[in-house]
């Protein structure tokens with residue numbers, strides 16, 4: 001795509017979809033399938049038991065099958081985004097995309113179905129017959145007017161929620177944005193003059209919903225390709241007719257004169273600066289066509305600096321896109337086992353979204369927006385999709401409205417408990433990575449790549465730069481430019497390369513390191529050799545001297561060697577020795593393991609300090625810390641040796657004021673199983689399964705995290721190096737270029753984290 005704000009090429013978009021397993025989804029078994037017995041239970045003969053149970057009582061399908069958490073995303077490709085009717089097959093990438101968004105944002109399982117027909121009757125019959133399979137039906141990218149006919153018929157024929165996302169999802173988010181934009185510009189719904197461009201699925205639903213919220217019918221002028229939809233037109237179908245008004249206005253341009261609001265649900269680039277010049281003061285402009293908005297925000301802002309501008313895209317402020325709605329709306333509807341998504345549930349969702357945007361923005365979300373700047377205002381009228389509060393707030397509002405309007409077959413019994421369950425559904429590790437990437441993009445830093453001649457490092461640096469996450473500074477020879485070129489970079493000169501042999505900075509690096517070690521027995525010549533021969537010394541000195549904001553290394557040397565070299569140049573942070581932390585993120589649990597990298601036989605004091613800093617790290621990820629000191633024994637059972645340091649670490653923490661739960665020593669089987677804690681060790685102070693495992697030594701920590709990584713693959717992240725006074729990350733030698741990009745992103749966020757972690761550092765410092 002050749003647009004200014006897009007940070008990927010067409011080739012990358014193709015590559016993203018093609019690499020590995022083609023497409024974006026796969027299906028995983030949720031039960032073990034390892035033994036003969038498993039198979040006998042999962043399939044014949046065991047499966048006969050649930051079959052008969054469901055035949056006798058259909059409601060049991062929700063307990064015994066995946067139905068209750070399964071939504072079909074169904075399209076015929078007749079209105080794919082704003083790209084038009086490109087057919088069922090071409091719509092598959094979008095539908096797979098919606099399915100993964102369901103999973104990512106609301107833990108709803110979803111499957112895409114593309115139906116190859118433009119005949120509404122055939123479509124309706126096909127979908128209606130699939131009712132038993134699903135808990136809900138999300139219709140997507142079906143053009144008007146067929147979408148109205150299809151949705152209406154399916155609602156009548158099916159007893160599960162049927163929701164055309166382009167209509168209602170879009171309308172809900174638009175309404176939420178409009179409530180807040182009206183609030184900011186001092187407007188009342190009843191007085192607002194609105195122009196809607198587009199008269200299809202999304203436009204008509206938006207018009208209907210904002211009218212239900214108080215905008216007057218005669219104050220909404222809708223345009224299609226033929227201009228204003230007025231009463232004298234004789235080419236209108238019943239749906240457009242219902243939108244027609246008595247007016248002399250004939251063109252979009254005329255209609256916009258004096259209008260308060262423009263809602264674009266049509267096609268890219270159909271609006272220009274001149275056309276919005278004569279809108280009312282502080283105009284509200286939502287250019288929501290995808291992927292290209294009706295007008296690009298910079299152009300809109302240039303013509304109308306007083307405007308509040310939103311688009312459907314994630315790369316401009318104010319993303320008004322139905323992704324903010326459908327995952328959370330279905331979550332609430334499924335959990336309440338609603339038979340429909342009715343008007344009240346839609347309005348509840350819109351209000352919940354609007355209110356959320358007005359609340360103080362949590363720190364991790366603010367960081368993703370580049371600091372504290374993000375608070376309710378013209379550039380933040382609606383929460384961002386990765387806001388971790390959405391999963392708690394919107395489904396609960398929807399479920400409650402379902403209950404109040406009598407469509408909930410299984411009302412929520414305890415809303416506090418429900419909110420906790422909702423929170424637990426999201427994988428905090430993937431949230432934190434999303435936030436870290438977003439934070440890097442908004443607050444790009446210079447990251448020094450020490451091994452700038454390695455191909456996977458160069459690939460990572462290219463992806464880091466092209467992703468807009470920051471500026472790579474490559475430490476390498478002059479041939480680095482040729483290597484970049486060979487990897488397809490058109491303008492290698494735009495990369496900064498520091499040559500550790502002939503850069504004028506070499507002398508500065510030598511001075512700096514010599515200064516630190518001259519009284520420790522190091523000769524200047526020795527330092528010169530170190531700097532010349534080893535990039536880690538040079539790069540760490542560049543970081544210390546401010547030639548970069550963060551550093552990444554590790555792919556060409558063992559971890560311990562890289563760390564020793566870096567520590568020669570850069571101080572440890574106060575609060576204990578550096579340590580490594582791995583994140584194990586399974587669907588339902590996120591567990592941190594430390595110290596996986598540095599201290600072979602930690603003392604009780606070191607273990608306590610690691611626990612304190614790991615707890616602070618967990619909090620930053622949105623995880624409420626519960627620390628277990630891990631052993632092969634649990635509270636002395638079986639009796640063992642070499643466990644005193646674990647018990648003493650608990651005592652060290654007992655003597656301090658801490659703000660997190662900890663317990664030990666205990667085996668991982670007990671630490672991760674709260675039932676077992678309650679049953680066998682009722683005195684345990686943990687209120688749930690542990691999520692931070694402080695290991696007894698490097699052997700067990702390192703090998704268990706590597707084992708998990710080898711088996712669990714992408715679910716095991718890290719190790720991340722904690723506890724240096726400047727942001728340094730040391731990759732494992734096996735790191736892929738993708739791993740390196742993530743580490744670079746985390747390293748560049750490290751400076752802010754170091755600042756935020758000050759309190760934990762102080763506490764940890766008290767230990768020793």
Ligand SMILES: NC(=O)C1=CN([C@@H]2O[C@H](COP(=O)(O)OP(=O)(O)OC[C@H]3O[C@@H](n4cnc5c(N)ncnc54)[C@H](OP(=O)(O)O)[C@@H]3O)[C@@H](O)[C@H]2O)C=CC1
Nearest residue numbers: 079081082144199200201202224225265289290312321322
């Ligand atoms: N941000 C968001 O969350 C969402 C955005 N959208 C966007 O809204 C747009 C419409 O989608 P949808 O309603 O599903 O599709 P439909 O096919 O149902 O409707 C398209 C409408 O756009 C109108 N249109 C197309 N080109 C122009 C133009 N140049 N000037 C005026 N009107 C035009 C068509 O007019 P006519 O009737 O004369 O053919 C038609 O009324 C797409 O760009 C889509 O990406 C949709 C859903 C969600």
Ligand SMILES: CC(=O)C(=O)O
Nearest residue numbers: 081082166290321322
């Ligand atoms: C966002 C969306 O659903 C669309 O543009 O069609």
Ligand SMILES: [Mg+2]
Nearest residue numbers: 081140141166
């Ligand atoms: Mg759509």
